[in-house]
Amino acid sequence: MFPAARDRFEIGTAARLSATFPHVSPGVSLPTDPPRRMVDAGSFDNYGIDLAAVWLYRHREAVRRYCSGVAVVEVRGFPLEAEKLGAGGGEGEGDGRAGLVVGVMAEVCTPAEALVNARSAAAYYRNDQLLGILDAEFNAGRSDPFLVRAVLECPGPASLSWSLSARERKQILRHLAGPGAAPARRLAERFGVGGC
Secondary structure, eight states: OOGGGTTTOOHHHHHHHHTOOTTTSOOEEESOSSOEEEOOGGGTOSSSHHHHHHHHHHTHHHHHHHOSOEEEEEEESSOHHHHHTTOSOOTTOSOSOOOHHHHHHHHHHHHHHHHHHHHHHHHHHHHHHHHHHHHHHHHTTOSSOSEEEEEEEOSSOOOOSSSOOHHHHHHHHHHHHTGGGHHHHHHHHHHOSSOO
16 A cells, blocks of 8 residues: 555554554554554454455465465463363352342443453454364365364463563463473474474
């Protein structure tokens, strides 16, 4: 869209445009006619799976012809897979004796909570559907999968920061040395440790 700016466009500018989040950081308008406003890409898909899945599907014939396989690696900062599979906490916990104030607050807050949860869950489940379509496209009738999916998640709470603390680094390494390393091991077994 802006070929004249290609040699001056900085990665920091792209990151700032992509990270614009309403009510937190000011909106940015691109110098187009009419102006186009930029917001956080996570408003649609916070994981990047949508773009990757659509690209793979659109170029599926070339991918089959020129690649020995595809690994979709989902790196997440939160343990969403366990929550989706029902392994986390949630409803049904506690002794069922919530006080009147808690009960009333739940009634008042439920619509807003549902809206926030729907926004984040919509992309998450849409991505699962797209990956299911890719699985059917690339793996149907194969004994060895052409497309492999691996989910790597942070096992517990972590700071939302540009850097990890020493404690968080140790926690991640400990997780990758245990059962959390299974997806990475499957990728190494399937594709080896080198690039293509």
